[in-house]
Amino acid sequence: MMRKVTLETVFTHPITQKYLQRSGIAHAVAVAEYAYIFAKRFDVDANLATKAALLHDVGHYTWYRDGKWDFDLYKENDIHAIKGAARAHKLLIRIGEDRHAAKEIAVAILLHTDSYLPSGQLELKPLQKIVAMADEADEEQGGNHHYKRISKEDALERIRALDKMIAVGEFNQSNSHVAFM
């Protein structure tokens, strides 16, 4: 069965484009690619993992003071994971995503960082773990991963490549019984 909502549909939506400018398109694409790899390795739904990864930072607010990013203000007041979860959920529902999938993706975004949560251990589901791992895998010192650049064409090409791999994976899964006949 074809997916109703592809990564390309999510990625090219004006809302995604607007909010991903803040945290960096290059970072979002790279994290989606890591999420795909981890999803395959740990047997997690690659469709959900890559969508959550692509959208994990859409909740960022711009913490500028006098034209410069204010790290202290950010650290003190940031709720980008909460905002991102809600924003991503609203967008996904709007573009026709399955309700259950939209919820799973939103919760994975909510839990991709614990920087705003009270201390203690949460027991994360594999999908949630993978999205957090993928984000960490692309992290650079001093938040430099948010400033990496990529051309529009390259970004779209990499998103389409992921869509293709996910589609092939789902096709193989739905036809896997054939191999045993």
Ligand SMILES: [Fe+2]
């Ligand atoms: Fe991130």
